[in-house]
Amino acid sequence: xxxxxxxxxxxxxxxxxxxxxxxxxxxxxxxxxxxxxxxxxxxxxxxxxxxxxxxxxxxxxxxxxxxxxxxxxxxxxxxxxxxxxxxxxxxxxxxxxxxxxxxxxxxxxxxxxx
Amino acid sequence: xxxxxxxxxxxxxxxxxxxxxxxxxxxxxxxxxxxxxxxxxxxxxxxxxxxxxxxxxxxxxxxxxxxxxxxxxxxxxxxxxxxxxxxxxxxxxxxxxxxxxxxxxxxxxxxxxxx
Numbered sequence: 001x002x003x004x005x006x007x008x009x010x011x012x013x014x015x016x017x018x019x020x021x022x023x024x025x026x027x028x029x030x031x032x033x034x035x036x037x038x039x040x041x042x043x044x045x046x047x048x049x050x051x052x053x054x055x056x057x058x059x060x061x062x063x064x065x066x067x068x069x070x071x072x073x074x075x076x077x078x079x080x081x082x083x084x085x086x087x088x089x090x091x092x093x094x095x096x097x098x099x100x101x102x103x104x105x106x107x108x109x110x111x112x113x114x
Numbered sequence: 115x116x117x118x119x120x121x122x123x124x125x126x127x128x129x130x131x132x133x134x135x136x137x138x139x140x141x142x143x144x145x146x147x148x149x150x151x152x153x154x155x156x157x158x159x160x161x162x163x164x165x166x167x168x169x170x171x172x173x174x175x176x177x178x179x180x181x182x183x184x185x186x187x188x189x190x191x192x193x194x195x196x197x198x199x200x201x202x203x204x205x206x207x208x209x210x211x212x213x214x215x216x217x218x219x220x221x222x223x224x225x226x227x228x229x
Contacts, residue, residue, distance in 0.1 A: 001173075032216045034216070034217070034218070036220075042222070043204065043220040043221060043222045043223060044157070044204070044220045045220070046217060046218070046219060049216070049217065051216075089156075089157060091157075093216070100162075100170055101147055101149075101159025101160075101161075101162055101170055101172055102147075102149075102157075102159060102218065103159065104156055104157040104158075105156075106156045107156060
């Protein structure tokens with residue numbers, strides 16, 4: 001089955017700086033890669049996703065890049081703000097004809113230092 | 115549109131008992147997936163239902179089961195509870211779960227504590 005590795009487990013950055021979280025996956029058949037943000041005591045919230053036919057996707061301060069050959073994808077957050085502090089999860093799945101479950105990384109605790 | 119809802123939000127059970135959790139998806143969403151979240155194992159896929167049929171299942175013992183009703187609401191059941199079943203149980207709904215509709219939206223979760 002699919003295996004997703006996520007690094008780093010904790011990331012501390014100064015407010016205004018950029019943050020990068022990296023994930024690798026094992027199953028070359030995976031074609032969907034979402035990122036979720038989970039604040040303490042709250043539900044995971046989908047913040048951005050990318051499909052395997054796209055190399056990069058951007059939404060305001062958030063961007064995701066995908067390298068299918070190397071089987072890795074990354075989340076980039078620019079101009080970080082205090083409200084970006086949370087745990088971020090990457091995930092991968094293949095949905096050729098049905099909803100395979102998402103395989104998640106272990107999460108990155110992002111801390112924005114004022 | 116109202117988001118995904120789950121009931122109850124908190125539950126305390128004793129080892130050996132069974133429990134049923136409920137999930138109501140976003141209106142119009144037909145696929146419901148269930149996940150277990152623990153500090154040690156993270157987020158793990160349990161199973162997915164679409165049109166009242168289980169389409170996919172994760173690596174969990176048979177004590178974990180589920181079902182989906184004709185209105186897309188889903189329930190999951192855990193029998194013979196063990197201490198290790200203490201976790202946050204999340205459900206997620208998506209429009210169809212097929213090739214074009216991957217996005218999964220999570221409910222607030224049910225916090226299950228087994229004593």
